Amino acid sequence: MNALLDEYYRYDLHNVGFIERKHSIGDENTLIYGITQSGKSALIKNYLLTHKKSTYLYIDCRDMRIDITELNDTLSQFCREHKISILALDNYYEEIALIEIDQIILSSETSLELPYHTIHLELLDYEEFLAFESKFDSTALNHFFQLGGFPAMHRIPSEDRVLYLQSTMSRALEPIEFSILSQASKMVTQKVSAFNLYERLKGERKISKDKLYLHLQSLFDRGYLKSLSKFNHPSAVKKLYLCDIAIKHALTLQKHFGRIFENLVFLELDKHHIECYYDEGIDFYLPERGQIIIASAFANEHALFKKVEALEGFIVSNRVREVIAVTMNLESTLSHPISRIEMIPFERWALSDE
Known part of the structure; x- marks a missing residue:
């Protein structure tokens, strides 16, 4: 195992074209967690490359050559002998024993019970996405x-x-899990229970309810799937969303721009940790802001006004101050006696500070 550690120690890390994210690593012990390909490794390498090469050891724990028992027996001594002060364990799993060292950086798909500074690295929101664009235009x-x-x-x-x-x-x-994700890709923005998914999947493969529920929960826990509860009805069937719309493009031939657009609006709310719920006829209700958000890519003023009329009971009883229709490019303010109504293009809405 010393030979493998020495190989890692001598590696020249590469992180070509790294673009800054909203999160960064400081000098404390840090755990970064998020789904695969969310940028965890790039964030770690970017931090390590700001330090002298001899001071850190980077290990990708997916390496099939790693013998965990041998690694646990040799890692601490190897770091002492080489005066390593920063240990980075990418794709870490808990069978690997953590050692005493100045700084440890871990990455994982899930959060771990450790007294570390924790970074939940999600996929790019629209603001971060723009930094990856070669030019910012229409x-x-x-x-x-x-x-x-x-x-x-x-x-x-x-x-x-x-x-x-x-x-x-x-x-x-x-x-x-891949089968569940594929099926979920066909059902985004719909009210979907675990039993609904089971009924869909049992015709494709032999599976027990218990096993499906276990793996479905794992997909939610790791962030591949997301859900939205009904306002004041926590036991009601939740609406289902994907962690990224590109997954729907990749796993199904279905084309439904309205659902994709709603999923995008949800993800912007979710990534900014804004409390929201759905209700009948309401895509997103934000109680702390007194807002209703309607994802309507190609809304027109007449249809929006009629929709708000149907929601007057909810608006009055919950003291909703504002109804926002997020659109592709239409922008307008409507006059309504009980609530402010605005049509805001997605781009402006996603980049606003509020």
């Missing part, structure tokens, strides 16, 4: 709809992106 939003939030998608030729994502997901997930 094509940026269309690129966002095509590429989604995976940082690597900017480096993948357009003809290879679908196969890249299919390969990425199949490597990161167990076969049953």
Whole structure:
């Protein structure tokens, strides 16, 4: 194992074309967690490359040559002998024993119970996405709809992106999880229960309810799937969303721009940790802001006004101050006696400070 550690110690790390993210690593023990290809490794390497090469040791724990028992027996002594002060364990799993050292940096798909500074590294939101664009013009939003939030998608030729994502997901997930994700891609923005998914999948493969529920929960826990609860009805069936719209493009031939657009709006709310719920006729209700958000890519003023009329009971009883229709490019303010109504293009809405 010393030979493998020495090999890692002598590696020259490369992080070509790194673009700053909203998160960065400081000098404390740090855990970075997030789904596969969210940029965890790039963030770690960017930090290490600001230090003298002899002071750090970077190990990718997916390396099949690693014997965990031998690693646990030799790692601490190796770091002492080489005066290593920073240990980075990428794709870490808990069977690997943590040692006493000045700084440890870990990456994982899930959060771990450790007294470390924790960074939840999600996929790119629209603001971060713009930093990856070679130029900022009217094509940026269309690129966002095509590429989604995976940082690597900017480096993948357009003809290879679908196969890249299919390969990425199949490597990161167990076969049953991949099947669940594929089925979920056909049901985004809909009210979906675990039983609904089971009914869909049992015709494709032999699976027990318990096993499906276990793997479905794992997909939620790791962030591949997301859900939205009904306002004041926590036991009601939740709406289902993907962690990135590019997954839907890669795993299904279905084209439903309205659902993709709603998923995008949800992800912007989710990535900014804004409390929200759905209700009948309401895509997103933000109680702390007194707002209703309607994802309506091609809304028109007449249809929006009629929709708000149907929601008057909810608006009055919950003291909603503002109804915002997020659109592709339409912008307008409507006069309504009980609530302010605005149509705001996605680009301006996603980049606003509020």
